[in-house]
Amino acid sequence: MQTDDLENAGRTQEVLTARRAGLTGCRNCGRVHDCAAQVCARCGSRIASRDPHSLQRVWAWLAAGIIVYIPANIYPMLVTTTFGKTSQNSIVGGVIELFHHGAYVVALIVFVASVVIPIGKFLAIAYLAVSVRSAAVIRGHGRQKLYEVVEFIGRWSMIDVFVVAILSALVQLDFAATVNPGIAAASFALSVAFTMLSAHSFDPRLIWDAYEADDI
Amino acid sequence: MTSLTPPPQPRQAFDPETLIACPACDALHADMAVPAGARARCHRCGTLLLAPREGALAQIVTLAATALVLMMSAVFFPFLELSAGGKVQRSSLLDAVMAFSSGKLLPLTFAVAALIIVLPLVRFATLLYVLGPLALGARPARHAVRAFRIAEATRPWAMAEVFIVGVVVALIKISGLAKLSLGPAFWAFVTLVLVTVLKDNFMCRLTIWKTLEERRKS
Known part of the structure; x- marks a missing residue:
């Protein structure tokens, strides 16, 4: 897993991001939500996919x-x-x-x-x-x-x-x-x-x- | 050092509760228990995600309380003493803050007061309020989530350590002009900076947020 990551570092690669999975990640606490969510359930900050x-x-x-x-x-x-x-x-x-x-x-x-x-x-x-x-x-x-x-x-x-x-x-x-x-x-x-x-x-x-x- | 793994591949419907998104690059990770002392990094960008430590909460609480006391003494005791030609001038931290209070620069007084006294105090107080109950194993205090958000938001703006470097530069600038001695408040402030740096190193943001959430549920 590690070596694989190193070889592909920086190259275009299949990385599953929250946005790609149709989800939204909180930039404050890392909690993942449905893309409909606007406020983080864990830390209460405003979230947006981008x-x-x-x-x-x-x-x-x-x-x-x-x-x-x-x-x-x-x-x-x-x-x-x-x-x-x-x-x-x-x-x-x-x-x-x-x-x-x-x-x-x-x-x-x-x-x-x-x-x-x-x-x-x-x-x-x-x-x-x-x-x-x-x-x-x-x-x-x-x-x-x-x-x-x-x-x-x-x-x-x-x-x-x-x-x-x-x-x-x-x-x-x-x-x-x-x-x-x-x-x-x-x-x-x-x-x-x-x-x-x-x-x-x-x-x-x-x-x-x-x-x-x-x-x- | 471990690297969190991406969630299992065929993409079934994900349960968001079992995932973590890297705050820096948005890559998804399976949220698993990280043993104390280990550090989990993002598999794509290498950002430190989780670094739980044994007894970290108690350490942070102790350090924040120490910092609070030190700040109080730093504000009220004499900070620096300048003597030249038989005249002695004593300045406290408050005098440094009030330096801009004459005329057009008044707003800067408030800014400096906020950066070196008020915001560090707010940060220590909110950390105590949020982490105190957690360290004792109790349920989080009311509005703990909002308080920890404030603590995180004030982090870049609490500039006590920058101020200390400023003091050193100022001392060297006037060392030729007059004789200088350092007051007790100066040493309190230096200790405060060390304590703050230590405290920030112990803190793992994501772990604290997760602990807060778990304790709220229970």
């Missing part, structure tokens, strides 16, 4: 996430006042400053969390959403992994927002130095939340449907 609006929601949240990511990079994230002098730091500016201070590891963490992960997520979600429609270069298992990574990693982008919150709370030494949050903190937080919702709207079952679409 949600026809799943991709629409993915694209809508993704667009919103990308749009608010732009002001997050233009406007200041941190407004620092040291001895009467005010300086403003954007996301990338903060990374560069950390780098100049010699804190390379921290600079890297912030850069990955606030630039690499968000942009990587935009691309990954867009790719997943496009690839369920057309022939995919990456096999089902690869895209399943990609989806799991995107779902797992999204929340870690919030690091920079928390850094701003802690610095603003901590550094209020009237004369010597004060740190205040900039407007970019809000739009960056929104961007992270929107992309998380986008990834959450994606139905991973769509990845696998392509392998059995011909005879349904």
